[in-house]
Amino acid sequence: MNQPIPTVTLGERLRLRRQGTRVDFLLAVPRRHGPIARMSLWGGLVQSQLVTDPALAHAVLVEHSDAFMKGLGLSYFMRPLLGDGLLSSEGDFHRRQRRMLAPSFMPKRLADYATTIAGRSEEAQRALRDGASVDVNAVMMRLTLEIVGATLFGAEVGAEAEEVHGALSDAMEQMSRVLRSVIPIPPTWPTPGNRRGLRAVARLDRVVYGLIEERRRSGVERNDFLSMLLAARDEAGGQMTDRQVRDEAMTIFLAGHETTANALTWTFYLLARNPAVRERLERELDAHLGGRTPTLADLAKLPYAMMVFKESMRLYPPAYVVARRALRDVEVAGRHIPKGHLVVINIIGMHHDPALFRDPERFDPERFxxxxxxxxxxxxFLPFGAGxxxxxxxHFALMEGHLALATLAQRVRFERSPSAPPAEMEPLVTLRPKGGMPMTVQRRAIEA
Ligand code: HEM
Known part of the structure; x- marks a missing residue:
């Protein structure tokens, strides 16, 4: 039997939005209306359901996944950047690509990347001077961008890293701006912003196609994603075109850095506000590593660091919602979702739900x-989605977060001025801290 779905009226939406940020809204709606609430977006052009319930999320993302496709944000507005990469492709093509890429992300392949991750994290911590004021979010963005650049393209991207970094930031900035606007402008319209975004994509393309061409020509196989993308075969022995390799590389580049950077940023923010947790983490690092650079093998001996990282992603999930569009009318756990409706899985809403996590606002790594x-x-707990x-x-992200946290936290503390107000969340494509995360570096002596 279908149960009626409560509606969030426009007046209520505006009132709630005036009272707080978009995150406050995502937390308030389930408290007022329960696990599923309906609202119209974009001046009534889109009807949506906000889902804040693990069983309903499972029904949409896993059980009935074939009745849904991705929302327009990724598949249409981000298309110039991502093309038909894994994040935005659909149906049989997505299934083929996912199978072709899966071996590159197997845990045994990840061992190849661990040294790069720890090495880059050591460089990042060495560059931090005692007493310096830094934007921790910028530090983490740069670090994760370097890591994903090096694991994708090997050392070759070194010389072009600045160009890639600048172009990717410009393209992302433009696409976030479009997605944030009340009525998003299609990416094909020749507005100044769209033109800027397309120019940035063209700069990225030049670098990425250059790297693909060089690698195909040299025929040298390396332990990086690019070599694996070029070598991947589908069941019929077919391989990817240059365009497809470019789309997948760009997707990994984008999906693989901002999320992890934000997770690390919020982790250091939480550590600064919870000195007892930080001291316990430092004791674990000092006792086991004693100043050594951590390796993949060390991670099993650093369980508290992983608990801290996961609890941080519970409070501040970098991918705070995921969206799907219904391809047909579908019954989801007794609720009727009409064709064309957008279903927004409220990951942050679930992570802060007192019925699922006792005393949800408390930072408590013991939950993990x-x-x-x-x-x-x-x-x-759905930081990575489901289905x-x-x-x-x-697995890559958890290993990267674990290794980077261990490497940095054994050498530095980031302190926040006692007079600084609590950091505000800015939910863009991912959950960033609003205005960055200004903090002061305090270098640590390692306890023997
Ligand atoms: C803390 C870090 C990360 C978080 C929180 C995160 C979160 C997510 C989420 C929630 C999805 C599913 C989106 C949906 O269902 O609509 C997703 C998809 C994806 N992520 Fe991540 N991610 C992280 C790191 C990474 C890294 C490091 C990589 C690559 C190196 C990556 C590559 C991808 C790709 C390619 C997809 C698309 C998968 C598909 O649709 O088949 N992510 N990520």
Missing amino acids: TPEAEKALPKNA PRVCIGN
Whole structure:
């Protein structure tokens, strides 16, 4: 039997939006209306359902995944940048690509990347002077961009890193601006902003196609994503065109850095506000590493660092919502979702729901001991999504976060001025801290 879905009226939306940020809105709607609420967006052009419930999220993302496709944000507005890469492609083509890329993300391949991640993190911490004021978000963005650049393209991208960084930021900035506007302008319209975005994409293309061409010509195989993309074969032995390799590389580049950078930024913010947690983490790092650069093998001995990282992603999930569009009328756990409706899975809303996490606003890494994590309600913690489109980089991201946190936290603390107000979340494509994360570096002596 279908249950009626409560509606968030435009007046209520405007009132709630005036009272707080978009994140406050995502937290307030389920408290007022329950696990599913309907609202119209973009002046009534789009009807949407906000879903804040693990069982309903599972029904949409896993059980009935074939009845949905991605929202327009990725598949249309980000197309100039991402093309038909894994984030934005659909149907049989997505399934083929996902199968072709899966071996590159297998845990055994990840070992190849661990040295790069730890090495780049050491360089990043060495560059931090005692007493310096830094924007921790900018530091983490640069670090994760370097990591994804090096794991994708090997050392070759070194010389062009600045160009790639600038062009990617410009393209992202433009696309976020479009997605933030009340009525988004199609990317094909020749507005000054769109032109700027397309110019940035053209700069990126020049670098990426150059790297692909060089690698095909030299025939040298390396331990990086680019070599794996070029070598990948589908079941019929077919390989990817240059255009497809470019789309997948750009997708990995984009999907693989801002999310992890934000997760690390919020982690250091939470550590500064919770000195007891920070001290416990430092004791773990000092006792096991004693100043050494961590390796992949060390991670099993640093469980608290992983608990801290996961609890940070619970409070501040970098991908705070995921969206789907219904391809047909569909019944989801007793609710009727009409064809064309947008379903927004409210990941941040679930992560802050007191029915799923006791005292949800408290930063408590103990929620992620292996036993406690197993006992969490199924699908209540969804930082990487679920189902056939779950983040393909989730093992990579967890390893990267774990290694970077261990490497940095054993050498530096980031302190926040006691007079600084709590950091505000800015939900753009990912969950950034509004205005960056200004903090002061304090270098640590390692306890023997
Ligand atoms: C903390 C870091 C990360 C978070 C929170 C995160 C989160 C997510 C989420 C929620 C999705 C699913 C989106 C949806 O269902 O609509 C996703 C997809 C994806 N992620 Fe991640 N991600 C992270 C890091 C990475 C990294 C490091 C890579 C690559 C190296 C990556 C590559 C991808 C790709 C390619 C997809 C598309 C998968 C598909 O649709 O088949 N992500 N990510």
